Amino acid sequence: MAHGHGHADHGGNKGIALLISVLALVLAFSETLGKSAQTAGLAYNIEASNLWAFFQAKTIRQTVLRTAAEEMEAASPADAAKKQIGKWRDTAQRYQSEPETGEGRDQLAARAKEAEKKRDRSMAAYHHYELASAAVQIAIVLASASIIAEIIALAWVGAALGALGVVFCVIGFFFPTAVHLF
Numbered sequence: 001m002a003h004g005h006g007h008a009d010h011g012g013n014k015g016i017a018l019l020i021s022v023l024a025l026v027l028a029f030s031e032t033l034g035k036s037a038q039t040a041g042l043a044y045n046i047e048a049s050n051l052w053a054f055f056q057a058k059t060i061r062q063t064v065l066r067t068a069a070e071e072m073e074a075a076s077p078a079d080a081a082k083k084q085i086g087k088w089r090d091t092a093q094r095y096q097s098e099p100e101t102g103e104g105r106d107q108l109a110a111r112a113k114e115a116e117k118k119r120d121r122s123m124a125a126y127h128h129y130e131l132a133s134a135a136v137q138i139a140i141v142l143a144s145a146s147i148i149a150e151i152i153a154l155a156w157v158g159a160a161l162g163a164l165g166v167v168f169c170v171i172g173f174f175f176p177t178a179v180h181l182f
């Protein structure tokens with residue numbers, strides 16, 4: 001009778017060992033995907049910051065030209081002055097919208113907002129992968145403890161946490177902005 005019990009235990013331990021292996025694989029994926037999402041989020045944040053700085057520089061140049069045009073218009077009604085005023089106003093308008101280069105204020109703002117959206121998506125994914133990693137790490141500890149303590153319920157809880165970790169990985173990969181936990 002004791003031999004049969006020991007044999008069943010051995011089979012159970014093999015199953016738990018397999019569970020731990022699968023959990024370790026899920027952990028490797030969640031950690032790798034999380035690091036990748038974090039890196040992408042930081043890169044998009046830098047891109048957005050650079051674009052907003054460029055936008056601000058264009059704004060300053062545009063303001064300087066408009067101010068110069070207004071001052072010259074008030075001070076000198078001569079034709080030469082009107083020609084220069086026209087050039088300044090055209091340049092100021094070009095600073096506002098330059099679709100051919102994508103470097104007008106309108107285009108820079110749109111590009112910066114797009115980079116911010118990508119950053120937010122990457123950081124949301126990163127947080128889901130972090131939750132997945134935490135759940136799977138706890139699952140591995142519980143599954144390991146179930147072998148030592150011979151409490152099979154710990155392995156079941158570990159398996160459930162592992163499944164939760166997989167769910168967080170799937171959310172992070174496919175729908176990072178759909179679920180907001182924090």
